[in-house]
Amino acid sequence: MNSQTLYLRRRITNAIALGLSMFATLIGLAFLAWILWETLRQGISAINLNLFTKITAYGEDGGLLNAMVGSLVINFIGIAIATPIGVLAGTWLAEYANRTRLGESIRFLNDILLSAPSIVLGMFVYTIVVLPTKTLTDGSTTYSGLAGGIALALIALPVIVRTTDEMLRLVPSTLREAALSLGVPQWKLTMQVLMRSARSGIITGILLALARISGETAPLLFTAFGNLYTTVNPMDKMASLPQVIYEYANQAGDGIHALAWAGAFIITMFVLMLSLLARLILSRNKVSHD
Template sequence: MDLYLRRRLVNAVALAAACAAAVLGLLFLGWILWTLVAKGLAGIDWALFTQDTPPPMAEGGLRNAFYGSAVMCLMAILIGTPLGIAAGTWLSEYGAAARIATVVRFVNDILLSAPSIVLGLFVYTLVVQQAGGSFSAVAGALSLAFIVLPVVVRTTDEMLQLVPVQMREAALSLGIPQWKVTVQVLYRSAMPGIVTGVLLALARISGETAPLLFTAFGNQYFTLDVTHPMASVPVVMYQFAGSPYTSWQDIAWAGALVLTLFVLLTSLVARAIVARKRVNHD
């Protein structure tokens, strides 16, 4: 009986500590979100989306930064997604029995957990310095693509492994080539999970600052040339939030709110895709 009471006491203490930690974390999260909404709403207006970043003590917006972030994120997705899907397909379908597959998965896990600033420095050394010291949106997209790549590789590999073996055997028994089985059978079954991984990677890179500081750098003006420095929302937030100018701080808070809403929307879409896949599967 004493042992039973001791176990119940330990369980009650552990449960209380876990609940207290969860409540504390939710309180801080709610505080952060409330501060973000309270300060960010004050800077949301039409000028935020139609005017470029202003000089000190002047009115302006984030049009050039929104465009730059959209372009670099889109380029990163276009670079990282095909390579990630191809690598994940090879790991799952062609190189599963090879020793090198274990090495590739290990390196991919390292890249997945690598600090983004390290990836930015790598692209800075490889692209910016080698290209004559020119910052550009292309270099920024490459640094973000290195963040997208391991996420897509891991997602594709796991989603294809979840496809039942019977589907492969049934398709191969009909005389269908392996590549056609992969494209027409396996991809169709795993596509919702792969798309979810791509959307989560997009949500992650949309808020990255450190890689862009070393690659895209920033630009106060609107530009369509991806071979030159280009503004981005995270970099502008980093620059404006620490400034002594109230107008810049308001723009930084508004940009943070818009970026948070975008990440939230992307995450909700990813969850909706997963939920729809489960419903269709059931």
């Protein structure tokens, strides 16, 4: 083969490959645009006042009030449980067990928990919370908002552990040495110096965890279960937005589907806002440190 054709062939291969890579990127962006566009279009057209004032017991003529309240309560419980445990566990990984064998293994397992199937975690909570409490209520199944919150906490936990761990490891060691040389005990150093300097990073982690759990559906199906009426009692069965969307999408009827789209729109907006906020906090913090 003469060198001219070889050169030409290599150039053509290069052009095709790079063209395809651009095409792949366009595919990814197109799907993103398609999904967001449909959610916006169908969601906005379904938004009305009933959504925020009526409950799902009215079906097609109702709203999503009980689901929104339920979602708020369950997410709150989830974050309230996961935050202290996650922050302390992340601190242990970064400050106490960095480079020890146990610390490395737990960091490693935490990464696995991060992508473990959420439905299995839901079944775990079903087994340890819903089933045992049955005996307290003469055998009737005790689905509850609390159980849903615990399931979500298990999903939020690894996110918070990981960001806390990473953020604390970014704190310069001179800060630790300075505090220790003044005779500050390590717990005080951790709580009052390191936490403070890594605060915005840790808050970012909590926001990301909230974004992650507010769309979770699978583990809620058999922990919080669902409820046609509004309740804030964590020991009650509780509706949540994702669970109502799931149910409505499986029923027939345009009105019902419109409600499901409205719910999907609200969740998407909420999640996107949270990730935007998280990014904002992180970037603003980065600039101020430079």
